[in-house]
Amino acid sequence: MLEIVISADRASVERLRAKNWRIHYLFGQTNLRLKGPNTTAERREAPQASTSGLAPKRPKGKINLQHSKAASSALCWRTSRRHVDIGLIQEPWINGGQVRGLPNKVYQTIYCDKSVSPRALIILRRGLTCLPLTEFLTRDLAAALVEVRTESIKRQLVIASGYFPGDAISPPPEEVQRLIEWCRMEKKQLIMGCDANAHHKVWGSTDINHRGEDLLDFLFSSNIEIVNVGNSPTFMNAIRREVIDLTLATPFIAGMVKNWRVSEEPSMSDHMTIEFNVEATASADVECRIPRKTD
Known part of the structure; x- marks a missing residue:
């Protein structure tokens, strides 16, 4: 891994951080370290695109790309290397009013193409049988029915x-x-990767805010389970480490999620990549956070 260290006065360092600079190195990952007079902070940025897959024993995940070209490139590299089936992505890279930087030769994309800047998107490996749920395609939501x-x-x-x-x-x-109500009425199983922008200790956050309380109440009343395991940060920048990215599922499919983890690989975004498997033949219980069973 290439690491670049820049020494500068404090004002220059803060200006660089405010610009949210990212460096993409053609042959690998690059860390940018901004070194001020009294502090050193390492920028490790990860896309918040979600990648989730359905074939047994194949890695899946979720990640927020923060509209970053470099994060999109890192995602393409990861999906190719790990043979990801499905990716649940937030804040994809937008350029010229179009979603850019995704591996379209291998994956089909599902999102609201009527939105100028969509913030939710799904990629599926070509060959998977799927049907976009057009009534649930909005700027902030993408949904599909897969077989x-x-x-x-x-x-x-x-x-x-x-x-x-x-x-x-x-x-x-x-x-x-x-x-969620449609899935209940139609008796469909659901799994969702999301950037919740909400804090609660139930899913590993360091504190609780009103958004977290409201979201937990909704999940409890809707019988939706939180599949996150542990409290590894899903969002990290120079001043904060927090868990705000969630994997949500109906109870039946939650029991099929295996090997849920926050990847340690650089994502070139402030959001880390979440990886997991959906093992369709599994019947054993797995450890997960279930709001109705949490004090």
Whole structure:
């Protein structure tokens, strides 16, 4: 890994941070260290795109790309190397009014193409059988119905990527609430990767805010489980480390999620990549955070 150290006065360092600079090195990952007169801070940035997959024993995940070209490049490299089936992505790179930088030759993309700057997107490996749920395609939500083979039968599973705006009164957004209600009415299983922009100690945050309380109340009342394991930060910058990215699921599919983890690989974004497997033939219970069973 290449590391670049820049020594500068404090004012110059803060100006660079304010510009949210990222460096992309063609042959690998690059860390930028901004060294001021009294402090040294290492920028490790990770896309918050979600990658989640459905084939047994194949890594899946989620990540927020923060509209970054470098984060998109890192995602392409990771999906190719790890043979990811599905990616649940927030804040993709937008250039010229178009979503850019995704591995379109290998993956199909699902998002609201009527939105000028979509903040939720799904990528699926070509060959997977899927149907976009057009009524749930908005700027901050992407959803699709995919076909999953479990042992000798086929099941339909709803996958979704969501961005919960931090300036909204309380999460989740109305369209997410409608999607969860639709899944309940249609008896569909759901798994969603989201940037919740909400804090609660139930999912590993360092504190609790009103958005976290409202979101937890909604998940409890809707019988939605939090699949996150542990308290490894999903968001990191020079001044803060926090858990704000969640994997949510209906109880049945939550029991099929295996090997959930926050990747330590550089993501070139402030959000880390979350990886997990959905093992469609699994029947054993897994450790997860269930709001209704948490004090």
